[in-house]
Amino acid sequence: MSVVVPVHNGATYLAAALDSLLGQDPAPREVVVVDDGSTDGTPAVMRAYEGRIRAVSLPRTGFSGTINRGVDASTSSWIGFVDADDEWPPDSLAMRWAAVVAHPEVELVSGRVVQFVSPELPDEATARFRFDPAPSRAQVFGAVLIRRQTWETVGPLDETLPSASTIDWISRARTAGVRQLEFDDVVLRRRLHGGNMGVVLDQDVTRKALRDVVRAHHARRQGPDTP
Numbered sequence: 001m002s003v004v005v006p007v008h009n010g011a012t013y014l015a016a017a018l019d020s021l022l023g024q025d026p027a028p029r030e031v032v033v034v035d036d037g038s039t040d041g042t043p044a045v046m047r048a049y050e051g052r053i054r055a056v057s058l059p060r061t062g063f064s065g066t067i068n069r070g071v072d073a074s075t076s077s078w079i080g081f082v083d084a085d086d087e088w089p090p091d092s093l094a095m096r097w098a099a100v101v102a103h104p105e106v107e108l109v110s111g112r113v114v115q116f117v118s119p120e121l122p123d124e125a126t127a128r129f130r131f132d133p134a135p136s137r138a139q140v141f142g143a144v145l146i147r148r149q150t151w152e153t154v155g156p157l158d159e160t161l162p163s164a165s166t167i168d169w170i171s172r173a174r175t176a177g178v179r180q181l182e183f184d185d186v187v188l189r190r191r192l193h194g195g196n197m198g199v200v201l202d203q204d205v206t207r208k209a210l211r212d213v214v215r216a217h218h219a220r221r222q223g224p225d226t227p
Helices: 011-022 042-048 063-073 092-102 148-154 165-175 203-222
Strands: 002-007 030-036 054-058 078-081 108-117 144-147 180-192
Touching (some): 002 011, 002 063, 011 042, 030 042, 078 092, 144 148, 148 165
Parallel strands (some): 002 078, 030 054
Antiparallel strands (some): 108 144
8 A cells, every 4th residue: 555645845734644644554555755846854854764664756746747757656456645734633554555455446445534724723714714614525635545456547647737637537537447445434534735736736726727627527427429
């Protein structure tokens, strides 16, 4: 089991993300941390975990390319993901791996996501967040395990998309008939801190990318011969 961790200027929360992975029981076979041209203290955090992670350093490549290079560098037959500012609960991998073992025909396993405001933020910053604290069924990459053969069949993330590339991948997987299993347990804790990618990206660009992904999804479902 390999876990890919993309990071760009993520020194603030990277250690917490890595500790949440390395503290799993069972632990992942390997944790591949891909530094996407960081200019902060990210490389120093990665050096502190030398011998416990596989470190990959890239020039600024972008989120999708960073994920793709991380998968290329990994070696296990199953792949998981976590952003450098998120965390896996202690039993996240054990629950999903039990589902893999119980259902060997499954190609993708996912659980629920819960959001939390980073505890070090001042009260005035915390008050600005509006979110549902209940577990969500959103099928984000940090909540899935994917069989490597399935990843190779569906193909890598689309590096031409400025955002929503993971949504696009899930859409392509569903269109391809990938066998999925979902359950209700929380397997990802998504940290809200104001610097999340969905917040810092240009919102017009983000909305356009999402519209493009939705249109492509509907075109795949209808087929090439549908008017």
